[in-house]
Structure formats: structure tokens, C-alpha cells
Amino acid sequence: MPFRVGIGYDVHAFVKDRKLVLGGVHLPFSKGLAGHSDADVLIHALCDALLGAAAMGDLGSHFPDTDDKYKDISSLKLLQDVNNMLISAFYEIGNIDAVIIAQQPKLAPFIPEMRKRMAETLKIAISQVSLKTTTTEHLGFTGREEGIAATVIVLLESVAAT
Numbered sequence: 001m002p003f004r005v006g007i008g009y010d011v012h013a014f015v016k017d018r019k020l021v022l023g024g025v026h027l028p029f030s031k032g033l034a035g036h037s038d039a040d041v042l043i044h045a046l047c048d049a050l051l052g053a054a055a056m057g058d059l060g061s062h063f064p065d066t067d068d069k070y071k072d073i074s075s076l077k078l079l080q081d082v083n084n085m086l087i088s089a090f091y092e093i094g095n096i097d098a099v100i101i102a103q104q105p106k107l108a109p110f111i112p113e114m115r116k117r118m119a120e121t122l123k124i125a126i127s128q129v130s131l132k133t134t135t136t137e138h139l140g141f142t143g144r145e146e147g148i149a150a151t152v153i154v155l156l157e158s159v160a161a162t
Helices: 042-051 075-089 108-122
Strands: 002-013 020-021 025-029 091-101 129-136 147-158
Touching: 002 042, 002 091, 042 075, 042 091, 042 108, 042 147, 075 091, 075 108, 108 129
Parallel strands: 091 129
Antiparallel strands: 002 147, 020 025, 091 147
16 A cells, blocks of 8 residues: 555643643634643644554654653654654655634634754655645534644555665
8 A cells, every 4th residue: 555644633722821732833812722731732643543544543642641751742753753653654744735724813823833843853745735724613612712623634655675
């Protein structure tokens, strides 16, 4: 099977007194996201998509929230570790397509930097990373501004061991 597809989804609730991190970028906002790590919902969904495409489980099985060594860790570090697992298993990333679902904050100005951070961490071209944002028109938990969700799909290519 030369190509494999994976999908990831994650959601985190807003909390006070925490920085908001999305796509490895610290955003100016009055709230952050609850979680054991830095709670970067976009990177968590991306990690799950990559691990799923390679049939390697999920983020929680590799980096459990019961392990204090992952407390407040940068999710970009987790993404780097996931990428190393993929490389060791002879997979290359074809492309990434991601959507952040949030009523607030407005994210469009931060998309270029998020794409850059993801591409740099994964050692791929920025053209391989698509990122979009959407609202839910005030419907559901994201529409009520209770948190943020993200969904990601990835294409992996199996490469021959040399």
C-alpha cells in the first residue's frame, strides 16, 4: 500500500489564566485551552491523523496525560516525535489539510505562521500544509465560545527502506 490516509479530530475547552496556542503559535486572547500539554488542539488533531494513517494508535497512547513529563509540553515537540516515528517506519507526508473550528478569536492573520511552524517541525514544504478556519455561526460549543475544535486529514506515502 503506497498511500495511506488518516483523519484526526480534537477539541479543548477554554479556560482562564492560560495562554492560547494554536499551530505552535501563541495568540493574543483572553483565554487559553484546558489540557495536560499546551492543549494545542490543531497539533493534537494533526498528530492523531498522522498516527492513524500509519496505524500507530493515537496521541494519548504515545503521550498519556497521566505522565507528568508531558505536563505543559509544547505540542510541537509531540509532533516532532510523531514525525520521527513516521520516518522510522518509512513514511513520508504527502500533504495535510486542516480546519480549525472557532467562533473566537479571529484566526486568519495567524494562518501563515501556523503553516510555517507545522511545515518546519515536520521538515516538509509549506505548500504541503493547508490550513483553514471556520465558525459554526454561533451554533454548538464552539459557537457559544466555550472552546475550539480542529479536524485534519493527511496523506502518507510509504517509501522503500534503503
